[in-house]
Amino acid sequence: MPAVDDTPPPSLALINGRELTVSPGETILQAARRLGIDIPTLCHHDRLSPEGGCRMCVVKCAGHPRPLAACHTPLEPGMEILTHHREVERIRKTLLTLQLTTAGESGLEPGVIREGRFTELLVSHGFSLPRRTAPPVKTDTSHPYLRWQPSACVSCRLCLNTCEQIAGHFVFGMEKLGAASRLTIDGKAGFNGDACSSCGACVDVCPTGAITDRDREKLKNRRETNPAPPVETVCGYCGTGCRMIVHTDKRGDVGHINGVPNAAVNHGDLCVKGRFAHGWHHAFDRLRRPMKRSGAAFSAVSWDQATALVAARFQEIAASSGPDSIAALASGRTSNEAAYLMQKFMRGVIGTNNIDSCSRLCHSASELALSWMLGSGSASACFDDIELAGCLLVFGTNPTESHPILGARLKQAALHGVPLIVVDPRRTDLSDFATLHLPVKPGTNVSLINILCRLVLEAYGETTAAQAGAHGLEFEAWRDFVLSLPVPEASAITGVQERDLRLAARIIADSAPLLTLYGAGVTQHVRGTAGVIALANLALLTGGLGQPGGGLLPLRGQNNVQGVSDMGAMPDHFTGYQPIRSAGTGTRVAETLGFHLPGKAGLTVTELPDAILAGNVRALWVMGENPLRSLPDTAKTRRAFEKLEFLVVQETILTETGKLAHVLLPAAAGFEIEGTFTNAERRIQRVRPAVEAPGEARPDWIIISQVARACGAHWNYLGPGDVMREVGRATPETHGGISYQRLEQSPDGLQWPCPDPAHPGTKRLHSGGFAPGKGRFVPIDYEPSPAHHQQDYPILLITGRVLEHHNSGGMTLRTPNQDLPTAQGLALHPHDAARLLLVDGDEATVESAQGSLRVRVRISNRQLPGTAFLSIHDGSRPANRLVSALPDPDSMTPQYKAVAVKISR
Amino acid sequence: MFSEGSHLPPPVHYWQDHRGLGSPLAVISRHVRKHSLPLPDRAVAELAARTGLLDSTIRRAADYYRSMAAREDHPPLMVCQGTACRLAGSGKLRDALEKRKLTCHGVACLGYCDAAPALLDERDAAYTGEAASEFHEHRGFSQSILGHPLPRMESLSATPLILPRLLQGGAATLKEALSMGVYEGLRSALQQPGQVMLDLVAASGLSGSQGRVAPRWQTCAATDAVDRYVIGHAHAGTSGAVVDRLLLERDPHSVLEGLALAARAVGASHGILFIPADYPQALQQTEAAIREATAANLLGRKILKSHWSFQVSLFPGAARCAGGEATALIDAIETLRGQARPQPPAPEVAGLHRLPTLVEPLETLVQLGTLAKDGSAAWTAQGTAECPGTRVFCLNQGFAHPGLVEVPHGHNLRDLIENWAGGGAMGSPLEALILGGLGGSLLGPGEWDLTLCPSRMTASGLRLGNGSLVAIAQTADHRDVLSHFLEYMDGESCGKCTPCRLGPAGVVTLAARYERLARVDRKPRDATRARRDLETLFHTMELGSLCSFGQDLPGPMRRFIDLFWDRIFTKTS
């Protein structure tokens, strides 16, 4: 380290004769850009660490014997840089000449290179464009999306570095040395090997078109671009909420998709679903016209007939058996506006609180536990906390597959040294990058978290523990409770070694703030709410709530599953989680919306089948959901749905549930609608239509308005923006400041609470303390899961998703994603497989108390012995046939993550 | 941004011996030598079970060793293509063997330069000199390796610092090593803080081929970090690996002691020995030595009951690594790719896994035991003011009396060549010398009155490199030497930066074009143009390359072409 003077002289340097102040750590390239001076680069990318390979960026520096590479040499005081000196220009030209003239050895065929960054360099250095030639080897098109043409590769390694430093996969390699060195893709396996997640990040950076994708190839080949400007919208798959740009082709269909470069959530990246799996929008079997059942078949009707029919039947049934004999399900896939109108319709027009959504099936445990303990049921933290965290606890979620962009951000954080603890019965991809992986036995989360709390408390020592106690009420009682829990017992219950428990606690205690990300692996248990309570205790104890880099981040599954709850599509809450039983809510609704809130709490989706079978519910309106696939105990659900007197299904495609409908209403899909989605960090972002809906399909909010009007309601919304304004009036504390005008101005959306038009939105909840009376520690004890110790069903089955598919597969199975190599089927540990005499690829029977399935077995040492994993996407083998309808008594969420089964040949 | 977590358990890396079973990579490289790639799933699973690594890591590692992999389950012969062997006809030897349908894998240097040419057979037995040239006749009758005659070794210094144990026949086992006083230095260093060792290194003026090492070590020790690494590496590169091979085969404990002492000096907890996988014997000896030393608590946890722990891992390096460029070694360990990285940051500031890392040749490391035991007097008493101490030179079989010689820094080159080595072999006059490997210095006869001191040489634009000396006799095939230069650069370039990756191919293209002209009608101005174009290329490689490998090679090559232009291009075949 050079000695630093007390009064350092202003550190100046010269670039092309222009003076500038040196800022430490800045490279010559960055400094030159500040002056608007462009230094040519090929292998450089702002988001990657400098590669220094292409050497196009060499610049002359007075007094230095050799030129300096601007992309990785820091600008130092006193340097005099010439960026385009004759000498360096000569080197640049020689380098390009070398690329073009050593084709025999390097394998580059200049005539195959596509126009792009490399050809721009050629042109700007006075070369003429190489004449187009046919590639000597055929482009590799074996992957459903990615294309690989080795003869166009200039070995810049941008793809490799992007894959490793951003996507967090390690797909590429370099083989051989010198001119013979070649890029390899997953060894010899190519993009179809297991390493590649098909996210397409490499496509975005390749300067020569050596790696490209099906969508772009198609556009290039047919020169098919649509003059219409591309549209910025939000991905319709998962709760990450990536912003994307949709380009359309000449027919007006989706052409190709990019990430929005500086988007707050995804920084321009997308995963395979977001970038490529858009084909289902134009699938031939989209619902195009309203239809009504006549006998076993459907017949097309006009919109007017359809809405009139729905209105008439609902009114009839309400009149004869009361409004509570009608129920509706909203969806985490549709817009906030549609969800809002759906619950308003049920409450204001029909007069019942029988409205629920799929949120029940994943995160109502969070809503319940967190609002009880902390005063708000949503994520306290935001995604940007991932990089700021002192320690990351990833609990019961596999974000690499379920929320790929978040998964990538987590992996990079871990690679940059943020301690990462992964709790998951499976050895997930992320656990390979973790400081510690705790393979917890399914159904024992509460015990694990409680014991972590105890060990953290012990690791803290007196003073810190006392300070921690100030984070919430009723600390002492809770402390005494956790301190009474014996560690060896917890170790025996959870199956996690004591040493690992202690180490985890030490890491958490030493590296505040703690950011906890958790998913359905916590909530989809009979003791799901208890699990969240325990996690909230840990969060209170470690004190990160509301601080940058700390807090709780429940990962929501679908694009708008956060929003659907925010909008009040819950049987016991109105918008913004206002309890329907509170008098204030009723008054506010009456004043602002002019109707009386029904007083009795409605039915949850989990209770619905029983209510139908008991004859209490006779009609049901399902919007954008497929309960026949998503609800547990498929057999019973089917019986119930078949019994319904009137079932309306509003969908984009014909689902299993749709087949039972009496009326089918064709809905517009994600890229066809106007509205807003709210992601898992409470970020409300604008969704805009990029393509036309097929046939007569209409946006959900219009359909609901029409039905409402047919029922006699005076609904005259001018557009979704109008609906959002009403949401703001009904929910001023959280949505009062949200308007479409503001969302236009802040493209990254606004994070609620945003109470007034001047409010910037709220990145983190609780940063100013908890709501009065909240922030309390709650002692909650472990109880064995009903799935444990069942002699007849010795294996614990976990159900869940894989990267390439989404929920019941309605969307992804209509795209080339179905051709991607996936890890579908039943994953079993080799020991269990050996015991059951099963080998990889065998068919086996999985049987639970509810039902049985034939599935293909996949042997995987990522599985904990005694557990199995089944993906949920295959419609012909619905995993939920096995899941018991017995839910968490508090949240009513079924136990999808621990099903007692037996497996046989 | 990201916080440091000093309390965290250090991550366990794939190259680390984490089950006390030895180096997982050595297991994989040995397997690959005997079996063809790609490995079948069953083999991968077996290796995974044996090493505790993930399947994907096994596959990646196996791929890393692909150049030495068996073809159709038949291990290839490893034929040395180092400069010494090349001048002794190993290029033609390889062609001849391949004509006999024997698969060959060209190796940068097997470490038998004094007895060139050299090759290893399928079972890794060594053949040198005539036994190698006439391999098909001697096959199966190798001078079994440890019985292989030692090269001529001598010290012109009264107190040799690098070779003392080898001069006494070596100390391959722990017992022999202890009897020669190895580990006594470590024992005494453990009584004192690491700083004492660091000060000793500074006081002695211990020097490598770039000059004194202390400044780098001090930077490494002073950089704020949670941990540090030391890497000892056996010179890759061409010719001159004799001393590295011998140290590993016959004095491995001094290497280990040195690694531990270097770690002690800078505060590292982990050391890595980067040994080319094509030194099978050295690899085995070192593995055994590590095992013995760990069992005797001379390495590992709480060494000799002190509070200091130090673990050593073996990294068998595959392929070649930009002539041993430090950042490329680090990259190989981290990613199994072996590509140079931009500097700054220098490895001693942010190297392996971004932690401060020392990368030192074995010759430097083996001096540390004596230094710790006896103090710095033996260094300061000899050598030059800039670079105290000694240096080993390895003279190849092109000299009348080849071998290894340790001399104090500052010794005169001509004296070594004419008096110690007796000039060219078989009395044939020498026309040039390659000092320090192909990226070192090419010296015509007029330049032999040279003081062999790294610092002084650097000041006059010359490089001492790895201390090898290769004689180019009048009878040499100059065209072959030039293609050797180019093949070497092309075959060793990590392929990361364009000038070094494509430069040699560019030179070949230019030379071929000039050759073609020869057949028609070559005019003097063609020669001028060809030389000018070549110069543009050399200039671009020299100035544009990312690491010292690409920057250093064009110099000697240019000099060679300048000296022997006519000999290279007039002999048309």
Ligand code: SF4
């Ligand atoms: S698509 Fe994504 S995962 Fe696949 S190679 Fe490219 S960057 Fe890596």
Ligand code: SF4
């Ligand atoms: S494929 Fe494209 S991005 Fe990758 S190294 Fe080749 S040219 Fe660069």
Ligand code: SF4
């Ligand atoms: S991570 Fe989620 S939101 Fe982002 S592109 Fe993928 S599916 Fe869409």
Ligand code: FES
């Ligand atoms: S941009 Fe600097 S070396 Fe490529």
